[in-house]
Amino acid sequence: METFDELYYTDPYAREFDARVTSCEPAEGGFAIALDATAFYPTGGGQPGDRGTLVPADAPAPAPAAAQGTPEGEPTATEAPGTVHVREAVPGAEPGTVLHLTDAPLAVGTRVHGALDWTWRRDNMEAHTGEHIVSGIVHALFGYDNVGFHMGEKCIEVDFDGILTPEQALDVERRANQAVRDDVPVRALLPTPEQLDAMDYRSKKDHDGQIRVVVIDGVDSCACCGTHVATTGQVGLVKILRVGTKKKKTRIELLCGRRALEACEDLTGRLRDTSNFLSVADEDVPDAVRRLSGEKDELKHLLKQANRKIIDQEVASFSPTGALLTCYRDGLDVDELRYLCERALERTEATTCAALSPAAGGDGRIAYVLASEDADLRAACKQLNGRLGGRGGGKPHMVQGSWAATREEAEAAIAELLG
């Protein structure tokens, strides 16, 4: 039965410890090492497992920094020779046991000094505590339960079984940051069954055995076996990045603590880049982007009008010799190809028109529109597609699509089938 007397529960701030190797087995990608004590939290309850190092106690003193390096090539200041890297701590077969997944073996009985990747663990403690604060506030305000939880490096995803509007989420964020500023204690309690019966707490599922309840005074009580910071103030910052609703559920993406601050730095930097580029003040960026977008639409419209004028002039100069008119021009979109066909049928003697242009996207295809005053073009279109590696179709008197062919191949096939 889980007793919660492991080092990561009794002292969640322990970042170094001494232990002895009790087993070492080959495991996928390396080795699985068990110790007689550990501060490494094993993956579980939505919280990622710890990373870090195990150094044999009899290892020689570290060499100078320049000679050292991690597997990624990052220089590290003080890595002793013989250092074993823990890429993830995971639960062992028995409750309360931990397997350290490592890149190298250690002999059973070896005394080791363990050290956590503290930035990683501290980030996860801030994230996990922040998640409790947010889930507690949502539960208190709206009665929604946290029905899904994933802690990633880029963000924490929390799913609630009800709809939260962006305004409501912003209110939750403000209240969460107020709880952070209030700096109230975060306590992990191990109540007796009788005490537990009298407690009001959030719990995702029924557990057997001892229940651990994490209490944040005035904010939340929740059954949880993760690691947390000691007071809400140490969360530092709660930032909701995104709110999405789907089928009566809401997914909130948030960041806490150091990672939230980094995300804010990143966002401010991007805003600065954008405002510099637009030569406007930060607060004027949305208006400036809207103005640019409006100008772009207007220019598109003007370009379209100009193109149509050019097409009109061109059509006026056409003097088709037969019933078929084929026209190839650069830079026309499908709308303009269609317009060209309509105008040509209207203003020339031709009764069938094929308008071609290099397809947008620069993949060497030819965009086409075929139009006829009286003939059904669908069968011919099918044949042309077959011969020219094409796709597309349409109504009897107008078809459109693209061909994977050269201009010469397309014009020859058109002349043969429609001429």
Ligand SMILES: [Zn+2]
């Ligand atoms: Zn927790």
